[in-house]
Amino acid sequence: MTSSPQTISLGFTNQAFPPGVHICQIFSSDDERQESLLKFILSGLQSKERTCCFSDNATEQAICEFLGNYGISHNDAIDTGALTLAGTRDIYFEDNRFDPERMLNLLTCYYNDSVTHGYPAARVIGEMATEIQHVCGGNRLLEYESKISILLRDHPVTAVCQYDARSFDGAMIMDVLKVHPLMIVRGSVIHNPFYIKPEELLTQ
């Protein structure tokens, strides 16, 4: 990786953050989800960052059209490896089970690979699917999110985790918030007052 930028733009807010932040976005409409996702991808590609998106709800065509409006070729980005698009279920639930270790390993590899290919930074936006509540290993979600926070300290991939408020119970949403140091409230990224440090949570 070339020298890492001191701050990065998330695209959907004017605020600047150091690479490797772990942000939770709880959205309640498709437009809200789509806007954050597209702007996050655009911002990453414009900054030459390696960008990855796991979503079952953002179509490749929509992403292609959006990027095209800003003069970015979606095909080129895919071909060069600057952009990776994948479905949530395909990535998270291999063999119909959720394996936090596998996911953490993937994220580690993604970061290392980005470094190898000289990207200035790497970013990931992923929407968690509701099936997490039912698949084998799904009960380790909070553990997984906490471990990501730890992993990002050494592998500073900027990560935005999207959760659909319409699909998850309120208590679950609160639990998810507690494992993200940053959260988006009314379009602004704020420090999460509910945040429980991973070491503390993992001890619990």
Place this chain on the structure above:
Amino acid sequence: MLIPEILGQLLVMQSFVINLPDEKSIFSFVCRGLLDIPGVSGVRYHETTQNQGFDTAELAIPVILGEIFMGELLFTVDDKELFVPYLDYLKNFCYMLAVILEERNQRSQNEQLQLKLEARVQQRTSQLNAEIIERKQIDEVQSYLLQISSVNPGEGFFKTLASYLAKTLGMDYVCIDTLHGDGLTARTLAIYHDGKFEANVEYALKDTPCGDVVGKKVCVFPRGVCSLFPHDAALQELEAESYLGTTLWSFDMKPIGLIAVIGQKELLDSHFAESVMKLASIRAAGELERRQAYEDKLLFEQQFQQTQKLESLGVLAGGIAHDFNNILAIIMGYCSLTKMDYEKAEKNIPEIEKAVERAAVLCRQMLAYAGKAMLTKSQVNTWALVDEMVGMLETTIHKNVVIKTELDTDIPLITGDASQLRQVVLNLIMNSAEAIGDADGEVAVKLATTEIIVAQQEKDHLGFFIPAGRYICLEVTDNGCGMDDGTRRKIFEPFYTTKFTGRGLGMSAVLGIIKAHKGLLQLESRLGQGTTFKVFLPVQ
């Protein structure tokens, strides 16, 4: 001792709950978040009051906005000392929750109202679209009905209408009836079933759905018509399911007929079918009335002709009786004289012979009228005949009448009775001269050969078409008094006369002679303007 992070959590929760989709999710979220408040071991939400106070293990903080009570948060407090400092903040937090919930309720109600409104708009739009489509279909039906009215008069109209209704309404059987017997029976004008027309029948309306139709604008049985009329054999045979009938009304709103359509399936769109049937019934009623008026007219004309015939026969018989009686009276008179004085009988014989001769002339004229006179046929030069007669008549008619001639000399000979044809010329010219009366006038006599090329080109005095062919045409025109309609109708009847001294046999004899020569005659006359007779004699 207040922990700032806890206060921050309360603020964030207030801002954040807006993202959550419903009340359940909000309180689930909030109850989990409030567990971080010191001294609290449990939080739950209840929609009704539990009337908990400080003295109990659970503390209730109402979620209330003005007088609107929404529920209350019940805190299980283990350490009051730690908890109490947050009480005011929590009350405020619950108030904010109430505001948010109320706003959400209002929004939800508005959304529901909007959804209802949109649904109603959509429903009305669908109705309007359906109405537009139906209106268009109705317009098409109307145009078609107008078209068949003008193109297919009479029975053809009813057949065309029956097949059209079957196709348009998707029905299996259509009949169009006229009512008879004080509306107790119906006679079909057209029956269309299974793609073809059936023979017309007469049937009793009792116990049939058609009996229910009479007197009503529309009568609909969308389903189960068979079971409603178990005694209607035709319905049972058809295995009818649906029925729609409409009355045909006369101009003065009396039922004169009906249209019935029958289907073997349920009638789903009776509204459209009713509209079509109403239109069809108006057209059919108009056509039925027109047809009945035409039949009435024919009947009236037949009756009128019969009356005229009887009247003519009466005049004829009276005339013959009168003339013969006069002649017989003369003969009887001279016979009586002879009986009284046989020596002078010889001088009576010529008078008796004269009377007999008059009777013979009368008989000839009658035979001529009847077209049964014996014709002494020869090749006749009509130009010479007319020219000769004109020359003779010029010396005998009144001096105030001038005869003008326009006679073609190149006239083909015809086969006929010259003496009888002379009588025709004589009678026509004399009649014309007498029509002029005492005033100055003119009788124009024309003779020409004419060709009637197309049948139906010319009509005779009775309105029948003159057959195509070559004719000698004798035309006699005067500018005399002309004839009124009554005179024109009766002029050829025997013993009809407008003259004081006439016997009324001249023109009837003319017509009889022309008929005997297979000829035809035209008559044009206007009262006060004159008369034209045209005689057409066929060239063999």
